[in-house]
Amino acid sequence: xxxxxxxxxxxxxxxxxxxxxxxxxxxxxxxxxxxxxxxxxxxxxxxxxxxxxxxxxxxxxxxxxxxxxxxxxxxxxxxxxxxxxxxxxxxxxxxxxxxxxxxxxxxxxxxxxxxxxxxxxxxxxxxxxxxxxxxxxxxxxxxxxxxxxxxxxxxxxxxxxxxxxxxxxxxxxxxxxxxxxxxxxxxxxxxxxxxxxxxxxxxxxxxxxxxxxxxxxxxxxxxxxxxxxxxxxxxxxxxxxxx
Numbered sequence: 371x372x373x374x375x376x377x378x379x380x381x382x383x384x385x386x387x388x389x390x391x392x393x394x395x396x397x398x399x400x401x402x403x404x405x406x407x408x409x410x411x412x413x414x415x416x417x418x419x420x421x422x423x424x425x426x427x428x429x430x431x432x433x434x435x436x437x438x439x440x441x442x443x444x445x446x447x448x449x450x451x452x453x454x455x456x457x458x459x460x461x462x463x464x465x466x467x468x469x470x471x472x473x474x475x476x477x478x479x480x481x482x483x484x485x486x487x488x489x490x491x492x493x494x495x496x497x498x499x500x501x502x503x504x505x506x507x508x509x510x511x512x513x514x515x516x517x518x519x520x521x522x523x524x525x526x527x528x529x530x531x532x533x534x535x536x537x538x539x540x541x542x543x544x545x546x547x548x549x550x551x552x553x554x555x556x557x558x559x560x561x562x563x564x565x566x567x568x569x570x571x572x573x574x575x576x577x578x579x580x581x582x583x584x585x586x587x588x589x590x591x592x593x594x595x596x597x598x599x600x601x602x603x604x605x606x607x608x609x610x611x612x613x
Contacts, residue, residue, distance in 0.1 A: 388572050389417060393463075395571045398422030398482055400473055400501055401491030402453040404436040404551055405515050408560030409489050409567075411439065414457040416568055420465045421457065422485055425449040426472040436553035473497060478504040487567050490514040491560065495539065502527065502535035506604050513566050515559045517551045520585035522559035525595070526566045529604035532578040533597040537604065555585045 395418050399406045402425040413421060427449050429440040437449075444452040450468035457466055469481055473492075478500055482488050488510055490501050498514055505512035511528040514535050527534050562581060570576050582591040599605045 391573070392417045392568070392571055393419040395487075396420035396422070396485045397487045397489060397567050397571075398424065398485040399489040399491055400424045400482075400497070401493075402437075402439060402449040403427070403433060403491060403493075404517060404553070404556030405491035405560040405563065406489070407437045407439040407453065408557045409491060409515075409564045410453060410457055411460065412561055412564035413567060414461045414464055416564070417461065418464065418568070418571065420467070420485075422467045422469065422481075423450045423453055424469040424471070424473050424481055425453070426470055436551055436556040438553070438557075473500065475500055479508060482510060483508055485510065487570060488512045489563050489567060491563070498535060498539075503603055506534050511570055513563045515563045517556050517559055519550065520552060520555055522555050522583045522585070523580060524559050524562040524566065524583075525580045526570070526576045526578070528576075529597060532576070533595050534601065534604040537598040537601045538580055538595050540598070540601070552585060555583065558583055558585075 397413055397418055399410050399422065402410065402423050406425070410421060410423065429444045429447050429449055429452055431445055433440055434442065439453040439456045440449065448470045450470040454466045454468050457464070471477070473481060482504060488501060488505055490498050490512060492498060502512055506529060511526065512535065513524065513526050515524040516522060525535070525538060526532060566576050578595050580593040580595050582593065597604065
């Protein structure tokens with residue numbers, strides 16, 4: 371269904387045709403937590419017709435300061451199902467598929483292959499790189515985001531048009547972020563990921579930049595990113611083939 375909210379239709383970019391594009395589009399978010407909550411809410415409100423949610427976690431009390439799709443009454447519930455309930459309450463005209471399972475090298479391509487865009491809302495670089503490799507293989511744009519304390523980042527990747535995540539963060543690994551994250555930081559980064567997705571779905575260009583947010587300064591920095599010809603994912607490639 372096409373959104374008929376007057377606040378959207380008065381925008382020059384949101385013609386009836388553009389809203390139709392969104393209603394026919396699909397986006398899958400890996401993670402329905404601090405980043406996934408605002409990203410999914412923005413996409414649902416904009417009228418993106420099919421949303422996928424991958425999350426194997428259950429809602430915990432410590433999530434509630436920033437994961438606003440989940441409420442106190444949801445503690446112990448599947449995050450994927452809790453998020454679906456709130457999103458359908460926000461927009462009953464969209465379709466949502468949930469995958470309450472852990473994303474791995476074995477299942478990632480099967481999970482994301484039917485979607486137009488993948489949003490990464492995870493807290494480990496190992497998982498980010500699993501998603502990135504699958505997106506490069508399948509030719510799907512990947513929008514990654516991360517938060518750490520008062521800082522966060524968002525980046526759109528789609529080689530060869532725009533460098534892949536491995537070009538930006540080569541070989542990065544490590545433990546999950548254990549630093550506290552203010553809710554507004556996660557909200558800003560998740561909303562920026564949704565912003566990038568919507569721009570792409572409308573057929574508009576997305577800049578190849580790493581967007582950095584500093585919550586203590588209330589400021590953004592932009593870093594131009596370049597493709598690495600020797601990247602083991604999108605350069606020479608695992609099989610020695612360039613994209």
